Amino acid sequence: MTLEHQVNALLNLISQANIVQANIRVDTAAVKRSLHKATSPRFEIVFAGTFSAGKSTLINTLLERKLLYSSPGVATGTVCYVEYAQNPDDEKAVLYFFSKNEIRQQISELCNILGLADSVNLDLPASIQNLREQAEHIKLNGTLSEAKQAELLQQLLTGFEKNKENIQNDPIKAINLEDAENYVRWENAAVFKQIKYYCHNSLLKNGIVIVDTPGIDAPLLIHTKIAFDKITHPDTSAVVCVLQTASRGSLIEAEIKLIEHIRNAPGVSDRIFYVFNHIDATWFDAALHGLLEGVIHADFHQEQQKGRVYKTSAMLGFYGSLRRNDRTFQVPDEFKSEFNRYFFLKVSRVDFPITPAIAAADTDDEKFKAIIDAHGDNLLDKLIQDSGVEAFKEKLNYYLMHERKPQLFKALAKALQPICKELKDYYLDLRDELESKPVDVETIKHEELTKLGLELHRISLDFSEHIHEQLNEAFATNNNNRLERDYRQLQKNMLNELDHLIANFSVEETHQLARRSHEENVVVPVMAILSEAFYYVTNGLKKVLTASSQQLVNNFFNQLTHNVSSAEYYKRLQDLLGNDAGINQTLDKDLRQEVIHAITNEARTECEPYIRETALFYAEGTVPAFQLRQTLYEACQSTDFQGMLTAEPAVRQLLEIDFRKKVHHTIMHRFRTTIDETINHHLLLGVDEQVKAIIAQFHHAHALLEHNIEKDAERQIKAIQQQKKAVEANIGTYNQAVDSVNQDLQVNGCTGLTLPKI
Ligand SMILES: Nc1nc2c(ncn2[C@@H]2O[C@H](COP(=O)(O)OP(=O)(O)OP(=O)(O)O)[C@@H](O)[C@H]2O)c(=O)[nH]1
Numbered sequence: 001m002t003l004e005h006q007v008n009a010l011l012n013l014i015s016q017a018n019i020v021q022a023n024i025r026v027d028t029a030a031v032k033r034s035l036h037k038a039t040s041p042r043f044e045i046v047f048a049g050t051f052s053a054g055k056s057t058l059i060n061t062l063l064e065r066k067l068l069y070s071s072p073g074v075a076t077g078t079v080c081y082v083e084y085a086q087n088p089d090d091e092k093a094v095l096y097f098f099s100k101n102e103i104r105q106q107i108s109e110l111c112n113i114l115g116l117a118d119s120v121n122l123d124l125p126a127s128i129q130n131l132r133e134q135a136e137h138i139k140l141n142g143t144l145s146e147a148k149q150a151e152l153l154q155q156l157l158t159g160f161e162k163n164k165e166n167i168q169n170d171p172i173k174a175i176n177l178e179d180a181e182n183y184v185r186w187e188n189a190a191v192f193k194q195i196k197y198y199c200h201n202s203l204l205k206n207g208i209v210i211v212d213t214p215g216i217d218a219p220l221l222i223h224t225k226i227a228f229d230k231i232t233h234p235d236t237s238a239v240v241c242v243l244q245t246a247s248r249g250s251l252i253e254a255e256i257k258l259i260e261h262i263r264n265a266p267g268v269s270d271r272i273f274y275v276f277n278h279i280d281a282t283w284f285d286a287a288l289h290g291l292l293e294g295v296i297h298a299d300f301h302q303e304q305q306k307g308r309v310y311k312t313s314a315m316l317g318f319y320g321s322l323r324r325n326d327r328t329f330q331v332p333d334e335f336k337s338e339f340n341r342y343f344f345l346k347v348s349r350v351d352f353p354i355t356p357a358i359a360a361a362d363t364d365d366e367k368f369k370a371i372i373d374a375h376g377d378n379l380l381d382k383l384i385q386d387s388g389v390e391a392f393k394e395k396l397n398y399y400l401m402h403e404r405k406p407q408l409f410k411a412l413a414k415a416l417q418p419i420c421k422e423l424k425d426y427y428l429d430l431r432d433e434l435e436s437k438p439v440d441v442e443t444i445k446h447e448e449l450t451k452l453g454l455e456l457h458r459i460s461l462d463f464s465e466h467i468h469e470q471l472n473e474a475f476a477t478n479n480n481n482r483l484e485r486d487y488r489q490l491q492k493n494m495l496n497e498l499d500h501l502i503a504n505f506s507v508e509e510t511h512q513l514a515r516r517s518h519e520e521n522v523v524v525p526v527m528a529i530l531s532e533a534f535y536y537v538t539n540g541l542k543k544v545l546t547a548s549s550q551q552l553v554n555n556f557f558n559q560l561t562h563n564v565s566s567a568e569y570y571k572r573l574q575d576l577l578g579n580d581a582g583i584n585q586t587l588d589k590d591l592r593q594e595v596i597h598a599i600t601n602e603a604r605t606e607c608e609p610y611i612r613e614t615a616l617f618y619a620e621g622t623v624p625a626f627q628l629r630q631t632l633y634e635a636c637q638s639t640d641f642q643g644m645l646t647a648e649p650a651v652r653q654l655l656e657i658d659f660r661k662k663v664h665h666t667i668m669h670r671f672r673t674t675i676d677e678t679i680n681h682h683l684l685l686g687v688d689e690q691v692k693a694i695i696a697q698f699h700h701a702h703a704l705l706e707h708n709i710e711k712d713a714e715r716q717i718k719a720i721q722q723q724k725k726a727v728e729a730n731i732g733t734y735n736q737a738v739d740s741v742n743q744d745l746q747v748n749g750c751t752g753l754t755l756p757k758i
């Protein structure tokens, strides 16, 4: 499994565990970025230096291939990238042209600098030719700097004309690598923004990208600026500063500028390599040798201590290697003369004697052939070694693979660490939680059954409390609207009935009633009429008080039953028992009947004393006493029935006076308390009994739960087991990923940083 797979496995675990949102320290985007950098690294090595320092030759040497154009004059005219091509067939060069507008802008700038009219029409060859001639004039008559700018202007005009088709229609053009070397020469370079070479070369395999830049003192200022920017760019992994001090004896102004730029840029010093090229010049010139060593000692001492200073002969190293690898390779004359010099002046005569054939050879060409014939590979090996390119190449590669690459893995490890910590904590907690859960059906059963007793107890408590609350509300407050309405109704009923009874009192009917008790007599005493009247009103009121109280009690119990059966504990009880433990029967039937029965008796008892006239009735000097006497007197005027009829209004008034007081006393002072107390008393007793009845259902509930729990417990156990398995599997995935990532970190030089295992 690749590193990518393993890191993605960790990221998957994180998203599964859902701890991304919960924790801001977990930055998966940072991990993905670091992962990409570590698995698809890109190490840009930028080569910078004056023109003809040997940058392109040095790059060709590293690639062991004549890829980039090099020549003794200004050779590289644009920034060139050399990247890896996966297959030999994928090799190509891609040219990126400036747009017509960008070229026009550059022409304008140059015209301004040179004091020329900025009026060229790029669509008219004659207009272009005219400007070219003006530039030529400046080249011949102007200063050196002006001549450089005029040359550049000419390059732009020629480059535009030659590549017009591409610039206008096809600004990115892929060509064969073989054709590239000629194509990108100076005359076209002015119109290229950049060139990308894709090369199937093992050096580039690990993400190394070589960036060749035009000489910092070349006339193409636009490209020169790119070289300076590249040195400090964060994507740059290494900068190779190619210096020509070996053949000149000192640093030139442009080189000093470059070195200052490097030394002033913060944080880039550890990526810089200094290569003193053209070292072969010092082989035959002791003065030059001394000057070079002096410069290195004076200005590059620190860098030399750190192993960042190299001395090379790129040209000799390059052609020497090519010839060493391929005997048929045709080396250029430039190499032959230098090689011959090397043979005659540099190597030991003991190791490489001058053979007669060498001595007899005349031209450079003949000498070269004779030397190669005599000493061939051995001498080439020695030359390659002396050229210093191998040592430089090795060091550069080591630096990228063993210093830069581990940094990418370190960054990845740092990004992964908080994620691993989160995952580890998460799984350990989860594991603990699952460990504490029951593992067999019996334990779950036991737990559930233990809970049952408590639950029944709690339900009975809830029930009892609820009833107390309801009673409290009814009798200690006036918040029970229904009850208050019923009480008012009861009062109204009694008063209405009293009015009705008195209004309907009839002497005639009463007379008949009294006579029926004494059928052998025709006369009825007035007192008997009066006493019948008392029975009549009392019994009428008794009926109404009974009926109204019963209605009130019924309404109260209806409300109470409804409230209880919609309470939450009532549902819990039904769930546990499959019934309500008789709550409904108790409230709606038994207690209701008891209370109605009791209240009926209370109403009867309350009204019974109404039959007896009040003592007030006979008191001396009071209105009732006077009334009574008056009534009796009037009625006794004759013995017949007619005489009595005249007393009817007076009797009514008498009844009114006597009963209004008694009824008022009942409905205003006594009977509400009687009803309240009766309900309260019966309910409290009933609730205590009901609580016992609920608790007594334990065995029934137990049996029921036991019956149902078996399957449920099995399901629970299965679920817990599955969760445990899933957690262990995830921990396994985690550990495997961490192991593998740790291994990759080690292999890639990231020592001392490991991710924690569970
Ligand atoms: N004697 C000698 N000649 C070299 C050496 N390195 C490069 N040359 C030659 O110097 C010339 C310039 O080399 P280039 O590689 O084109 O130099 P460059 O730095 O790329 O120059 P520009 O592309 O113009 O910036 C070529 O003719 C090379 O063959 C060296 O170490 N010794």
Ligand SMILES: [Mg+2]
Pocket: 055, 056, 057, 069, 070, 075, 076, 212, 213
């Ligand atoms: Mg070059």
